[in-house]
Amino acid sequence: MSKNLSWRGLIIAILIIIALLYLIPSTPGGAPQWWTGSDILPQEKVHLGLDLQGGMHLMLEVEVLAAVEHDLERFVDEIKETLRGEIRYGLLERDGLRGIKVMIYREEDKAPFIEKIESYFREFDIKETGATEKGINFDLILTDEAKKEIIAEANDQVRQTINNRIDQFGVAEADIRPMPGNRIQIQLPGIDDPERAKDLILQVAVLEFKIVDDENDPNGSVPAGDERLYEIIRNKETGAETKRPILVKKRTLLTGEFITDAGITTNNQYRQPWVSMTFNKQGAKKFERITGENIGKNLAIILDGVVKSYPTIRVKITDGKPVIQGTFTMEEARDLSLVLRSGSLTAPIKFIEERTVGPSLGQDSINKGFNSMMVGGLIVIIFMAIYYKLSGLIADIALMLNVIFIMAGLAAVGATLTLPGIAGIILTIGMAVDANVLIFERIREELKLGKTPRTAIESGFSKAIITILDANVTTFIAALVLFQFGTGPVKGFAVTLSIGIVASFITAVFITRLIFDFFYVRLNWKKISI
16 A cells, blocks of 8 residues: 555656646746746746737638639639630630530531530539520530639638738737638737738738839720729828829739748838748749830739839849838838738628727736635635645645646646636635545545545545546536537637546545545544544
8 A cells, every 4th residue: 555655646746746846837037938938848828818818809701702703703714724725715705603615616526625614623613505607606604613612712811811811920829710691700919009910811912913004194094904092002101091093904913822931021222121022933924925025014013902102113033032112111111022922812801799808808807717716716715625624725725736737737838817717716625625525525424434544545536536526527528528519708618627527526426535644644644523
């Protein structure tokens, strides 16, 4: 028994040391420098939710039908490239969200056309809709499987892009997760500029390069093949904004999908911040061809339909590193480079829910939650010490270790502590004491039957453990269900409750038993103070 007691004591001591190690990064001063530079020591800390440290809660909806339209337009361009030079067509355009309408001129092209579509564009079902004097008409109908795949990819891409933007924005502990109905939930704790964060998230960041039409008046009628866009001019002194019309060719020569990096440069005599870009090999090759073929013309750089600049192409640019020379402030240049690095959104998004929690309210929640936990815990500790005497003090020691284990568990799994999570900790404290009460009452019954302290302890723990295990297992199952199907605060409650159940079982059964065995087996005390 003595050897067994030593091994049990060593295991519990190791558990306590591990728990304390996991709590060091969460201390007010944080972990020391040498600690944070280690690859072995735990680095995760207990994160605080929005209700405790303040921040922003957003619910977004991805407009996935726009993604379907975008992909159909892309398919139109790809089909044109595939048919060019081989099959003559008179009509090739998107048909709403249904698919693409195609009209080919010659009967002999019918079989090659069907073969090419079946080989390269399996996302479509081919339906011949009849022949006219002009040619043979086809409907390329987008399959349901392809549409579902486009929607799923749009949701994933939007979520990843938003995640990249928030990471580069510098928001620590952001929580971004998909929700049913093409929605995305975003929680940004500790953020101090919510409007700027919203602007960064909402910006679609579609970057296009188009040739400026210098031959026609931008204030007059728009010629065929052109479109009128605007450059926003900001007065540096008054901050007033005016719009300058610019005619550009409708054809997009290059998009921002080829950008691999973007940053800020001030390599000009006025120290005006500009945004530099770097294309991948394919984009650099296209940009070299574009600049080589249009020397002397102005190239409009357009972001989300607004002309940012339209520099004159002086030479062929071969390094794939153009610069947007707009009249940016440093913050605007930084934000623009951020969204260009993180990529454009394949589908627009809209805010459907927004909540902001101020840091003062969050601190007030922390204080109230901490005070309630301290008051509740203190009342329990005093009650146990008075009612169960020395045994109650043993239960109090186990109770304090229980709280340490819970907080260490939260840090170990990187969980976020919320106000409902604090409620879960308080509930767990009550459950831990309840287990000790069951054990102590069993021991009292055995002592009344005239059994020795050692026998009473053995019998009390063995008889109570089944009841304690049943209660903990059923509560743990309920906590798992809450975690699986709950959202936000409910999940926070479920996480702390689940960790607390495991911790309370260890402290109430094993640690309490170890202390009892030490006093009444190792030290051979003759009377139980209970």
